[in-house]
Each structure stands twice: as structure tokens, then as C-alpha cells.
Amino acid sequence: MHIVDGxxxxxxxxxxxxxxxxxxxxxxxxxxxxxxxxxxxxSAAFFIASYIHLPIxxxxxxxxxxxxxxxxxGWAAFPALxxxxxxxxxxxxxxxxxxxxxxxxxxxxxAVMMYYxxxxxxxxxxxxxxAIWGAIxxxxxxxxxxxxxxxxxxxxxxxxALAAKATFIAHIPVMIIEGFxxxxxxxxxxxxxxxxxxxxEERAYx
Amino acid sequence: MPQFLEHSGTSWQGQNVKHTxxxxxxxxxxxxxxxxxxxxxxxxxxxxxxxxxxAAAMGLLxxxxxxxxxxxxxxxxxxxxxxxxxxxxxxxxxxxxxxWFEVAGLSASKAGFLHALMILLKAHAVVLALLAMxxxxxATTLGHALARLRVPDKLVHLMLFxxxxxxxxxxxxxxxxxxxxxxAFVLRxxxxxxxxxxxxxxxxxxxxxxRSERIMAAMKCRGYQGKFYLFDDMTFTRQDVTFSLLxxxxxxxxxxxxxx
Numbered sequence: 126m127h128i129v130d131g132x133x134x135x136x137x138x139x140x141x142x143x144x145x146x147x148x149x150x151x152x153x154x155x156x157x158x159x160x161x162x163x164x165x166x167x168s169a170a171f172f173i174a175s176y177i178h179l180p181i182x183x184x185x186x187x188x189x190x191x192x193x194x195x196x197x198x199g200w201a202a203f204p205a206l207x208x209x210x211x212x213x214x215x216x217x218x219x220x221x222x223x224x225x226x227x228x229x230x231x232x233x234x235x236a237v238m239m240y241y242x243x244x245x246x247x248x249x250x251x252x253x254x255x256a257i258w259g260a261i262x263x264x265x266x267x268x269x270x271x272x273x274x275x276x277x278x279x280x281x282x283x284x285x286a287l288a289a290k291a292t293f294i295a296h297i298p299v300m301i302i303e304g305f306x307x308x309x310x311x312x313x314x315x316x317x318x319x320x321x322x323x324x325x326e327e328r329a330y331x
Numbered sequence: 332m333p334q335f336l337e338h339s340g341t342s343w344q345g346q347n348v349k350h351t352x353x354x355x356x357x358x359x360x361x362x363x364x365x366x367x368x369x370x371x372x373x374x375x376x377x378x379x380x381x382x383x384x385x386a387a388a389m390g391l392l393x394x395x396x397x398x399x400x401x402x403x404x405x406x407x408x409x410x411x412x413x414x415x416x417x418x419x420x421x422x423x424x425x426x427x428x429x430x431w432f433e434v435a436g437l438s439a440s441k442a443g444f445l446h447a448l449m450i451l452l453k454a455h456a457v458v459l460a461l462l463a464m465x466x467x468x469x470a471t472t473l474g475h476a477l478a479r480l481r482v483p484d485k486l487v488h489l490m491l492f493x494x495x496x497x498x499x500x501x502x503x504x505x506x507x508x509x510x511x512x513x514x515a516f517v518l519r520x521x522x523x524x525x526x527x528x529x530x531x532x533x534x535x536x537x538x539x540x541x542r543s544e545r546i547m548a549a550m551k552c553r554g555y556q557g558k559f560y561l562f563d564d565m566t567f568t569r570q571d572v573t574f575s576l577l578x579x580x581x582x583x584x585x586x587x588x589x590x591x
Contacts, residue, residue, distance in 0.1 A: 129415045130375055131453025138375070153485045158557030159547065161485065165492025166543035167536065169500045172493065174532050181520050190532065197536065208490045212497075215465045215473070218407040218458040219414075222368070223375040278418075284426040284443060288418045302525055309529020310536070318537045 127210075127228050128274065130221030134281040141277070142226030145207065148233055152203035160201070167197055168205035172212070179302060186299050192266030193307050195236030196247060196259075196322065202236040203229065227277050235269035247311050247322050255315055256308040263307025267300045353467070355397040359571045360468055360476035366578055367464040371457045373585050380445075382588035383452040389581060390459030397463035404462060411458055415450070422447040470494040475561050488559060500539055507531055 133141075156164055171194050178185040194202045207229045213219040220228055239262040246258025275289035314321050355363070374386040394404060423431070426443025433439070465473060471491065478487040511527065518524055547555075 127414065129411060129450070129454040130371065130457045131450040132415070132418060135376065149486070153483060156485065158485070158488075161488050161557075162492055162546045162550065163540065163543040165489050166496045166500070166539045166546070168489065168493045169496040170535050170539040172497055173500050173504050174535060177528060177532075179520075179524065179528065180518050188528075188532075193532070193536075204486055204489055205493075208486070208493050212470070212490070212494065215461060216470070218404075218411055218462050218466065221454065222371045222457055222461055282446075284422055284446065285418070287425045288421050291417070291421070305522060305525035306529040306532060309526040310533035313530045313533035314537060317533070318540065321537065321540060 127213075127220030128224050128231075128277065130223050132281065132285075133224055133227060133277060137277050137280050138223060138227060141224070141228075141230045145203070145226040145229045145233070148200070148203035148230065148237070149207055152200040152205075155199065156201045156204065164198060164201045164205055167194075168209055171205070172209045175209075181298050181302070186302065188303065188306060189232065189267060189270065189299070190263070190303065190307070191232050191236040191270060192239045192243075192263040192303065193310055195238070195240040195266060196243060196262055196307075196311070198236075199240045200237055202240070203233045206233040206236070231270050231273040231277065234273065235266040238269060239266045247315070248319075252312060252315065256312050259311030260304040260308035262311075264300045264304030267296060267303045271296045271300075351398045351400075353396060353398040355393070355463060355467060357570055358574055359565050359567050360472050361479055361565055362567070362571050362575065363464040363468065364473070364476050364480060366575070367460050369582060370460050370585075373582055374453055374456050374460075377453070377585060377589055378449075379589050379591065380449070380452075381591065382585045383449060383456070385581075385588065386456040386585055387452045387459075389585075390456035390463070393463040394459045397467050399463055399467070404459075407462065408455065408458060411454065415454060419447045419451060422450075472563070475563055476565065478561055479565060484558070491559065496539075496542075499542070500535070503538055504531075504535055507534065 171190055174190055175188055178187045191202070191206070194205065198205055207225070210220055210225060210228055210232070214222055214225060242265065243258045243262035247255045247262070249255045249258065271293050275293050278285040278289040278292070311322070370386075370389070374383070377383050377386060423439035423441075423443035424434075424437050426440045426446060428440030428442035430438035431441040431444060468476070471494070474487050474491045474494070477490070478484065508531070511531070516527060518528075
């Protein structure tokens with residue numbers, strides 16, 4: 126889902142960078158020093174989780190899990206994802222450097238959107254309802270991310286239109302898988318550590 | 332993507348990846364970060380083939396100067412290529428323009444081919460320079476350099492935390508996967524796999540969160556007040572001046588070539 130350096134046009138790059146700076150500023154403001162270890166450790170956990178490759182037919186896809194990141198971190202997803210993408214770019218040469226703003230925005234904005242959309246759903250007292258909202262969050266984040274990647278490509282030149290469409294189609298299986306995985310993760314977290322999703326134990330099980 | 336091309340984050344070796352000491356290592360980390368950022372921006376904005384070829388040559392030269400591990404670097408560059416290969420191949424066929432050659436009835440335009448070539452040059456120049464100048468820093472040094480360059484404190488702290496715990500959590504993940512393997516779990520394309528992986532991710536998060544609570548308590552106990560102290564003082568030495576005197580004119584040349 127990363128875009129490499131050199132493909133995007135200057136207006137897209139600048140817009141991405143500006144919006145990412147705004148998002149990161151917002152995230153940093155909401156995150157006090159006491160939450161730093163928590164966000165840092167979760168950011169590392171997502172970094173690792175995003176390297177889980179699941180087989181699909183003859184190929185394999187890797188998880189992105191930005192829906193779950195959003196549910197867990199809210200606005201702090203912006204700085205957490207910026208750090209993760211920066212580390213990947215610098216130490217693995219994965220993704221670009223100048224496109225860091227666009228890449229962060231494409232992954233973190235859907236995460237924050239899913240936070241607002243599904244936050245109430247996943248803390249529902251019914252496990253089935255929570256699982257469905259978890260699935261919506263997981264799949265929805267990938268849908269949004271793919272659309273935003275496609276949009277960044279299309280805005281950079283008409284010649285990318287086909288590649289943009291292909292990106293979307295290629296990611297449909299990822300959307301489905303992320304939906305299932307996120308729903309299962311939400312179910313487990315509800316059982317094991319409900320306060321993680323902002324659930325009052327008494328409300329959920331009282 | 333073939334397995335050998337994947338640089339798996341679960342085998343993130345953090346600071347353990349060794350590289351041969353080189354000239355680049357003697358430079359001030361701050362200078363390396365600043366120069367590589369300027370270089371990346373200039374390269375991405377360049378539009379002429381002359382300056383892009385020079386940028387690619389500079390990237391290669393920096394990689395040689397930094398004595399990057401050839402195998403490791405090649406693997407990373409190839410992984411990046413796999414990522415963009417689709418875009419590059421499509422480009423000549425989707426760009427309008429006079430037909431240059433035809434494949435299976437589809438006409439490829441020269442303009443599209445040149446555009447694709449430009450993207451290739453830019454991406455390679457930047458990635459090589461980045462791996463050479465910043466990728467050879469230890470993550471801690473990089474964090475300190477960023478802090479000294481006035482990147483917000485919280486962001487730097489967050490990066491240091493993430494780097495510190497990548498390895499710990501990676502081990503945790505491996506431990507859990509081994510436990511699943513011991514119970515004969517095999518990854519397949521079915522709902523059972525996805526549910527199990529979902530539980531794995533959920534458990535990983537819960538473990539991480541509990542660990543972070545213990546970390547916070549331990550840090551509080553040692554008087555953490557939301558601030559890390561940066562002990563290393565970075566100094567701008569004569570070597571840095573010499574390097575800048577060589578590098579900056581090259582950057583100027585890169586920019587200048589666009590206006591020829």
C-alpha cells in the first residue's frame with residue numbers, strides 16, 4: 126500500500142504532507158507523556174502484526190490492520206503510523222521518503238475515521254454486534270485506504286488511472302480478510318481486556 | 332512476493348545488523364539527516380534526465396562510500412522494485428502519445444516509457460541515499476539527531492519507544508506462533524485461519540498493553556517526568572565541513588541541470 130518516491134505530483138505530495146502534519150499535531154496533543162509507552166508499544170505491536178502474511182490462492186497478502194490501530198489509538202494513530210512508516214522507509218528502504226506524508230495520511234486517516242465510526246459499535250453489550258462493527262472497522266479502513274491510494278495516483282496523472290483501478294481490485298481480498306481478522310481481534314479483546322476498547326466492564330457484563 | 336525478497340519485520344534485528352564502518356559513519360548524524368532530506372526533495376522535484384542520472388549516480392556513490400552490505404541492499408532495492416513494477420509496466424501503455432512499439436495489439440508510447448524511467452531513477456536514487464546516509468545510523472542516534480533538529484519531543488520519544496520494543500514484541504509474536512505451530516496450526520485460506528490470526532493479534536495487543544503498563548510503572552519509579560535526556564553532544568567537525576563542501580555543490584548542480 127506504500128507509494129514509492131517519484132510517482133506522485135507535487136500538489137499531491139504537498140497536500141499529503143500538510144494534512145499529515147496537522148493529523149500528527151492533533152495526535153500529539155491528545156497524547157500526554159503518560160501514554161507514550163502505551164502508544165509506543167502498540168505501535169511496535171502493529172509494526173510486527175503488519176508483517177503477518179496470510180496465504181490466498183497461490184499468493185499471499187500481509188495485514189495492515191489500520192482499522193484496529195484506529196480503534197485502539199484514536200488520533201494517536203497518526204504519530205504511531207508516521208513513526209512506523211518512517212522506520213520502514215529509513216531502515217528497510219520500504220516506501221518512499223518524500224511521499225511519507227501521503228503514505229501516512231492514506232493509512233492513518235481511515236484509522237481515525239473508523240475510530241469515530243465504530244467506537245460505539247465495538248463496545249456494544251452484544252458480542253455479535255461488536256463483532257460486526259469490528260468487521261466494518263477492519264474492512265472499512267482498507268476500503269478507505271485503497272480509495273485514497275487510488276485517488277493520490279489518479280490526481281498525479283491520468284496515466285495512473287488503470288493502475289489505480291487495479292490497486293482497488295487487487296485489494297478486495299485484503300478487505301475481506303481484514304474484516305474477519307479485526308472482528309476476531311475485537312471479540313478477544315472484549316473478553317480479555319474490555320477497558321482497552323473503552324468498555325466499562327459493568328456495562329458490558331453487568 | 333517470493334519469500335526471500337521479504338524483509339520480515341518479525342526478524343527485525345534492531346541494532347544488531349552489522350555494517351562495516353565507513354567514511355559516512357564519521358559524519359555528524361544531524362548533517363546526514365539534513366543532507367539526505369534535501370537530496371530527496373531535489374531529486375523528486377527534478378524533471379530532466381541529466382539531473383536524474385546524476386542523482387542516481389550520487390545515490391550509488393553514497394551507497395559505495397557507506398560500504399553497504401551488497402546482498403542486504405540489493406534485497407531491499409529489489410523488494411521496492413517488486414512494489415512498483417506493476418505501475419512501471421502499465422505506464423507506457425496508459426500514457427497517450429505517439430506509438431513507440433506494440434505488444435499484443437497494445438500500443439506503448441515513448442512519453443509513458445520516459446515517465447516510467449524517470450520514476451525508476453528517482454526511487455532508486457532516493458532509496459540508495461537514504462539507506463547509505465540514515466540507514467547506517469543506529470535508531471537511537473537517529474532519534475537524538477532528530478531531537479536536536481527540533482522535531483517535537485513526543486514524536487522522538489515515541490520513535491525511541493517503538494524501536495526499543497519492536498524486538499521484544501517480535502519475540503513475543505514468534506513465541507505465540509511457535510505455540511500455535513506446536514498445536515498443528517497451518518495457515519490456510521479459510522475462516523478458521525483468519526479467526527485464529529485475529530485472536531493472535533488481539534492477544535499480542537493485550538500482552539503489549541500490559542507490558543507498557545509495567546514499563547510505565549518502572550519508569551515512574553525511576554523518576555520519569557516525561558523527558559529523556561540526550562547525553563550525546565553532536566559536534567560539527569572539519570570532516571563535516573569538507574563533506575558539505577563536496578555535497579552542496581553537487582546538489583546545486585542537480586538543481587541547475589533542470590534549467591539547462
